[in-house]
Amino acid sequence: MPANEVTREGIIIHLTTLKESDAMVNAIGPEGLFSFYARGINKITSKNLGAVQALSHSKLTLTIGKEGSFTLKEGEAIESFVVSDDLEALAVLNFVMELTAKIVQPDEAPAAYRWLLASLKAIKGKSNPLTVGLIYFAHLLNNGGIGLDVDECVICHSKTHIIAISYEDGGFVCESCYDPETMHTASPRKLKILRYLFRCQIEDLPRVSFTKEELIPLYQELSTYLNDLTGTNLKSLGIIQKL
Ligand SMILES: [Zn+2]
Structure with missing residues (x-):
């Protein structure tokens, strides 16, 4: 390979179309985030079309x-995770891509990439898309150091009598620390789901499925939590809420 060339593996997360069917492409790979200029990529005859979608x-x-x-010389698709026949999967894929493009920081990217690839494989393998998407979301928050504390009361560190969640404090809250003025109690089932989302391992991604009714309010709550902390506004949340 010539000295001015490099080979990178990655998942394409965002394309910005520029003049004459050129595009600026953002990708994430095992070595982190990278972007490159792709000439003529939006032409249907482009040999790199499949690799740069x-x-x-x-x-x-x-x-x-x-x-x-970087400028693209040649691209070869290893695998495509596009789906066309499943609205729920489409909505979650949109959400996952927007989340990745907007919140993953350079130093967090190699770890985020592992979770992204595993999540896309799980969705393609017909695992419950809404569950997979929310596990991915929770792990990006963990990865960015803003995951919820779901192991104990975030205020007094008690591990028992957990009855509520306080997004303002960033985690679970016990009976004695619970403040009815500012917090909402959560059912044992909801606390259990949240704990699973934030604590499961990458191998667990395809193994569990929660219901739409359980998951959609959590998409909303975690998106609000993220927005309060970082000002990130997720446009694709609207599609999820309409499912
Ligand atoms: Zn407490």
Whole structure:
């Protein structure tokens, strides 16, 4: 391989269309986030079309420019995670991609990539999309250091008599610390689901399925929590709420 070329593996997370069917492409891979310029990629005749679509997991040969910027030379699709026949999966994939593009920081990207790839494989393998998407969301929050404390009362560290969740304090709350003025109690089932979302392992992704009625309010709550902490507004949440 010439000295001014590099090969990167990654999942395409976002494309910005530029002049004459060129695009700026954002991707995430085992080595982190990267972006590159792709010429003529939106032409239907482009040989790189399949490799440079959102949700493609691809091997990309990139030319390194003078300022260190990358331009696509050649792309080869390893696997595509696009679905066309399942509205719920489509809505979750949109959400997952928006979340990845908006909140993953460079130092968090290698860990986020492992969870993203596992989540996309689980959705493609017909696991419950809403469950997979929310586990991914919870783990991105963990990864960014803002995951909820679901192991104990976030105020007094008691591990027993947990009855509520306080997003303002960032975790579970016990009976004695519960403040009815500012907090809401949560059912044991809801606390159990939240604990699972934040604590499960990557291998558990395809193993569990919660109901839509249980999950959609949690999408809303965690999105509000994220917005309060970081100002991130997730447009694709609206599609999930309409499911
Ligand atoms: Zn407490």
